[in-house]
Amino acid sequence: MFDLLRVSFRNVGRNKRRTVITIATVFIGVVVVIGTRGLLNGLQSEIRSGLTRKVHGDLQIHQKGYQDSLESNPYKILIPYTPDVVAKIKGTPGVEAVTPRLRVMALLNHQKSQTSTPVVVSAIDSISELDVCPRINQAVQAGTMIDSSKEQATTVVLDENLEEAVGLDAPQPDTTADVAASAGQAGQASQASQASQASQAGRAGAAVAPKATGYHQILVTPSLMRGLGASLGDEIVLLVQDKNNMQQAVVANITGVVDYGLPNASARMAWLDFTTLQKVLALENQVSEIAIRTREGADENVIRKQLANSLPESQTVETWLELGGFFRDVMALQNAIFSAVLAVVFVIVISAIVNTSLMTVMERTREIGTLMALGYRRIHILLLFLGESSVIGFGGGLVGLVAAVAMLKVLSINGIDMTIPGAAIPTVLFPWVSTSFQGLVLILATSSALIAGFIPAYRASHMKPIEALATA
Amino acid sequence: MFNRTILAIALLMAATGTAAADPQIATKVVAVIEKNLSPENFIGIYEFTNTRLDKTTTQYIIQFESRDVNHTRGYFQKPERDKGRETLRIDENLWTWMPSVGKIVRIADRDSFAGGDFSNADVMRADWLSKYNAEMAKETANQYIIDLKAKTPDAAYAKMRLWVDKKNGQPVQQQYYDSNGTLLKRCLYGSVRKTGSIERPMHLQMENVITKQKSELKILDLKLDQKIPESRFVTDNLGK
Numbered sequence: 001m002f003d004l005l006r007v008s009f010r011n012v013g014r015n016k017r018r019t020v021i022t023i024a025t026v027f028i029g030v031v032v033v034i035g036t037r038g039l040l041n042g043l044q045s046e047i048r049s050g051l052t053r054k055v056h057g058d059l060q061i062h063q064k065g066y067q068d069s070l071e072s073n074p075y076k077i078l079i080p081y082t083p084d085v086v087a088k089i090k091g092t093p094g095v096e097a098v099t100p101r102l103r104v105m106a107l108l109n110h111q112k113s114q115t116s117t118p119v120v121v122s123a124i125d126s127i128s129e130l131d132v133c134p135r136i137n138q139a140v141q142a143g144t145m146i147d148s149s150k151e152q153a154t155t156v157v158l159d160e161n162l163e164e165a166v167g168l169d170a171p172q173p174d175t176t177a178d179v180a181a182s183a184g185q186a187g188q189a190s191q192a193s194q195a196s197q198a199s200q201a202g203r204a205g206a207a208v209a210p211k212a213t214g215y216h217q218i219l220v221t222p223s224l225m226r227g228l229g230a231s232l233g234d235e236i237v238l239l240v241q242d243k244n245n246m247q248q249a250v251v252a253n254i255t256g257v258v259d260y261g262l263p264n265a266s267a268r269m270a271w272l273d274f275t276t277l278q279k280v281l282a283l284e285n286q287v288s289e290i291a292i293r294t295r296e297g298a299d300e301n302v303i304r305k306q307l308a309n310s311l312p313e314s315q316t317v318e319t320w321l322e323l324g325g326f327f328r329d330v331m332a333l334q335n336a337i338f339s340a341v342l343a344v345v346f347v348i349v350i351s352a353i354v355n356t357s358l359m360t361v362m363e364r365t366r367e368i369g370t371l372m373a374l375g376y377r378r379i380h381i382l383l384l385f386l387g388e389s390s391v392i393g394f395g396g397g398l399v400g401l402v403a404a405v406a407m408l409k410v411l412s413i414n415g416i417d418m419t420i421p422g423a424a425i426p427t428v429l430f431p432w433v434s435t436s437f438q439g440l441v442l443i444l445a446t447s448s449a450l451i452a453g454f455i456p457a458y459r460a461s462h463m464k465p466i467e468a469l470a471t472a
Numbered sequence: 473m474f475n476r477t478i479l480a481i482a483l484l485m486a487a488t489g490t491a492a493a494d495p496q497i498a499t500k501v502v503a504v505i506e507k508n509l510s511p512e513n514f515i516g517i518y519e520f521t522n523t524r525l526d527k528t529t530t531q532y533i534i535q536f537e538s539r540d541v542n543h544t545r546g547y548f549q550k551p552e553r554d555k556g557r558e559t560l561r562i563d564e565n566l567w568t569w570m571p572s573v574g575k576i577v578r579i580a581d582r583d584s585f586a587g588g589d590f591s592n593a594d595v596m597r598a599d600w601l602s603k604y605n606a607e608m609a610k611e612t613a614n615q616y617i618i619d620l621k622a623k624t625p626d627a628a629y630a631k632m633r634l635w636v637d638k639k640n641g642q643p644v645q646q647q648y649y650d651s652n653g654t655l656l657k658r659c660l661y662g663s664v665r666k667t668g669s670i671e672r673p674m675h676l677q678m679e680n681v682i683t684k685q686k687s688e689l690k691i692l693d694l695k696l697d698q699k700i701p702e703s704r705f706v707t708d709n710l711g712k
Contacts, residue, residue, distance in 0.1 A: 109682050114525050116683045157653035162610040162617050165635035165645035168662025168675050209681045212652035237682045239656070244625035245582055249654040249682065282651075 004380060008387030012395075018356055019392065025352040026396025027403070029345045030445050034404035034433055040338055042416070042429035044331050050427075051324045053135040055260055057099070057291030058300050059307065060323060061089070064316050066289070074104045075243050078286040079315055089290065092306050094298040097131035099124070100287040102277050107239040108220075108270055110228040117227070119220075119268045121238065123277035132293040143232045143256030146217045151273045154214035154250075154280075211237075216252035216276050222259050223267040230254055238270070242281045250280050262326075346448055353452030357389055361460045368460050369468025378461040385457030386450060393449020397442045408432060498606040498618045501636050505643055508672040509598040510541045513700060517549075517693040518595075522588035523686045532586045537698070541597045543705040558710050559585075561596045569710035576710055582628050588687030589657065589678040593628050595689070603627040614638055629656070640664060642673060655681045668696040 012019050052058045063077040081100045089098050102123040109116040126148040129136060137145050218236050220228075230236075231254070238250040250272065258271060278284075292307075294300050304317045311317065321328045361368070368381060376384075408431045415428040520532040533550040548557040556571035559579070566579045581593035600606075604620035604627060611617070620632040630651035635644040642664045648657040657680050661673035676689040703709055 114684050154652050156651075159633070159647075159649070159653060159655070162612075164612050164615045165617075166660075167635075167644040167673070168660045168677055169664070209655040209658075210649075210653055212650075212654045239682060241582060242651075244627075245580070246622065246625070246627060246630055246651065247582065247648075247656060248630075248650045249652070249656060251654070 004383050005387050008384055008391055011384075011388050012391050015360070018359070022352060022356045022392050023396035023399070026349055026393055026445050026449065027400035029349040030397050030400025030441055031404045031407070033342055033345055033441055033444075034401065034438065035407065035431075036338060036341055037437060038404070038408040038411075038431035038433045039416075039429065040334055041433060042412070042431035043418070044334065045432070046418075046427055046429055047324075047327050047331065048320065049135065050261075051327060052293070052320045053133055054139055055133065055136075055262065056320045056323045057132045058294040058320055059292040059304055060318050061290040061292070061307070061311065062288075062316055062318065064314055066316075074288060078283065078288060079290070080285055081287040081290060082285045085290075088310055089292065089307065092303060092310065094294050094300075094303040095292055095307075096295050097128065097293040099128035099132040099291050100274060101129075101289045101291060102274060102281070102283070103288040104240055104277070104281065106270070108224075109237045109239065110230050111235040111237060113229050115228050117224070117268060119224070119238075119270045120266055121240070121270050121272055121277065123272045123274040125274040129291075132291050139258050139260050140219075141222060141257045141259050143219070143254070145256060145258075146219060146271060146273050148273050148275065150215065151217065151276050152215040154212045154216070154276075157210040157212050159210045211251055212249070213251070216250060217255040217273060218252035219256040219258045219271040220254060221267050221269050222257050224270070225254070225257050232256070236270075238272070240277075240280060243283055246282075248280050250276065346444070349445070349448050350452040353389060353392065353449050354455065356392075357385065357453045357456035358459075360388070361385065361456045364460075365463065365468045368463055369465050369470075372463070372465035373469060381461040381463075382457045385460050386453055389449045389453025389457070390446055393446040393452075394442070396449075397445025400445070401438055401442055405433070405438065498608040498616070499601065501616055501641060502601055502606045502618060502620070502634065504641055505634075505636065506541075506598045506600060508642075508670045510538065511670050511696055512538070512540045513696065513698050514538050515695045515698045515700070516691055518546075519690045519692055520586050520588055520590070521688045521690075522586065523688075525683070525685060530587065533692075534586075537700050537704055538597075539700050539702075539705060541599045544596050545704050546596070556711070559592070559596070560705065560707060560710055561592075562705055562707070566592055566596065567707055567710065571711060574711065576707055589680045589685055590676075590687050590689060591628060594659075594678065600632070604632065609633065615644065640671065642671065657681060663690075667694045670696065 061079065063079050066077045086098055089095055102121075104121050106119055106121045107116055108119045124146060126146045218238070220230070220236075224230075228234075234254045236252050236254060238252065240248050240250070242248050252272065258269075294303050300319045304319055307317045321331075371381060371384075412430040412432060415430045418427045418429050514536075516536045516538075518534050518536060520534065522530045524530075531551070532548060532554065535547045535549055536544060537547075538544040542561065542563045544561045546559040548554045556569075558569040560567045560569070566581060567576050568579050569576050579592060581591060581596075583592050584590070585592050585595045600620050603622060603624045605623045607619045607621065609617045609619045615638060616634075616636040618634045618636060620634060622630050629648045631649040631653075633647045633649070635646070636642065637644050643661045645661065646659040647655055648659075649655055657678060659679075660677045661675070662677075663673060663675035664671060665674050674691040674694075678687045678689070680686070
């Protein structure tokens with residue numbers, strides 16, 4: 001067997017030009033496959049990182065039916081969030097960090113422009129949210145992310161102004177008259193403004209409507225900011241129904257603008273501090289979702305199963321891939337295209353090797369006859385030619401593998417900037433391939449060569465020695 | 473001596489006439505207002521005008537039939553686009569009938585009535601004492617200032633403050649607050665008129681203090697002691 005292999009090696013070197021061309025075909029095929037997979041892995045890693053480290057976390061726990069009920073009845077899908085629950089989740093092997101989130105519908109009113117719009121309000125705890133989604137700050141386009149430590153409790157306002165009030169039967173104050181009256185321009189006071197002064201003094205609580213104070217931060221999306229004509233620092237009043245259907249108001253200041261850069265993200269979104277919203281909604285130990293970060297490299301499907309076993313049946317655990325529906329489909333399409341590329345490359349490599357091997361067999365007919373006459377059996381001839389094919393396949397594959405891996409390593413030093421012009425968040429790819437994939441490609445290259453070389457080797461091994469020798 | 477002291481104290485208490493002499497006065501005043509605002513067996517024609525910030529207005533004319541505070545039915549007469557639309561209250565349940573789709577849809581007390589600043593609860597009945605405790609905040613020379621604090625978790629507002637004219641017992645102004653004391657809405661009452669056995673404001677203006685939008689309600693006609701069949705307060709009869 002070793003002799004056959006040695007002869008195969010020597011035969012490969014006999015026609016250098018043809019060998020180089022064939023090896024080059026295998027080389028290019030391997031570089032294309034590994035390069036494409038490496039770039040795809042880099043892109044998909046960036047997508048995954050963007051989704052898991054900026055938006056969703058690796059896993060999320062919800063009430064079943066969460067997506068269907070979120071906007072129609074957010075209180076129907078609350079789940080408990082107590083220290084025991086947190087301890088149970090964190091005790092699951094592979095879980096590294098946990099954060100609570102609340103989501104409700106609200107009416108957002110921009111006080112300066114007096115524009116109101118319905119929004120989905122998402123409340124986060126800035127400290128634990130950073131543990132689960134450390135890249136969340138990349139989504140902040142202006143201003144700053146919510147800092148839960150800066151939130152100040154709302155101070156209850158007591159309306160101490162218990163003056164007599166007027167109804168519709170009293171003359172209603174004219175706005176311009178009010179301004180004149182309050183500016184103290186007594187000389188210009190008309191009868192209307194005198195009545196206005198009296199009625200304003202008489203309208204209990206009318207001059208300054210009581211509004212609860214306390215420092216609250218709110219973030220909005222860029223399109224909401226534009227639509228409201230708002231600026232950082234502007235006052236916003238959020239009107240929400242608490243869990244008892246009682247109307248509540250939150251007065252907050254715009255401290256940041258957030259854009260996740262997701263294609264299907266709602267434009268009407270706002271973010272508040274978790275504890276602030278929890279208090280406003282009168283929710284204790286209840287949340288809309290729990291987001292989880294798992295250990296790097298851990299299989300989230302395994303962790304998901306373990307979590308699901310320890311949680312009530314009414315709750316469900318979803319992976320980032322299930323949550324990022326659009327990206328799941330994109331990645332599936334990318335993988336499908338890659339498979340097609342792999343198949344095409346496979347076919348090209350096989351074709352080239354078949355062609356080369358057939359030519360080799362035809363040129364060496366007399367040699368084959370001589371070998372048979374010397375006592376080489378069919379199996380030896382078969383193995384001889386298969387050996388040549390495998391040397392070409394393995395050699396080309398190995399060289400291609402080394403070159404491709406080196407190229408990917410160089411590209412991954414600084415990454416490849418694939419940011420779409422105008423995109424809010426940069427996209428930098430760090431291409432990579434796994435060792436197992438590299439091994440697989442090498443095996444594929446060698447086995448392709450073997451498959452390609454089989455027919456010519458079979459033909460060579462089944463030649464009649466007399467006919468082979470008779471060939472001039 | 474002792475008798476003269478007691479007499480002096482009694483006279484002093486009578487002279488001051490403070491609400492402290494009758495802690496139930498707030499509840500009694502509110503009860504009378506509720507009875508006037510939601511009389512039994514009435515048919516009324518109400519006009520709603522919603523004014524938005526861009527000065528556009530929308531006007532609705534609705535006929536209400538009410539057997540009692542828990543049974544009220546409204547029929548939209550104008551505008552033509554909404555004609556035939558109906559609302560029905562039976563106890564704590566509210567429905568609306570949409571003629572364009574032929575469907576009955578359940579709605580909530582807190583939802584806006586006809587897209588304005590009155591909620592369904594504000595319009596369809598006044599039964600504050602079932603959900604709020606009335607306390608006298610202050611009594612001035614001319615008015616009672618009564619605080620209504622939510623006693624059930626499903627009350628629409630954490631607190632309301634009501635100004636009542638002492639002379640005629642009619643509401644003058646009402647303010648609505650959240651649980652932090654933020655003023656949400658303000659309602660002004662006016663055009664008090666006597667109709668049959670009741671006397672009530674015929675003109676209300678609700679202002680949303682947050683959004684600065686306003687809605688007005690005018691009662692164009694009110695007939696009391698009407699015979700309204702029970703069948704008018706059945707969901708299956710909506711749209712018929």
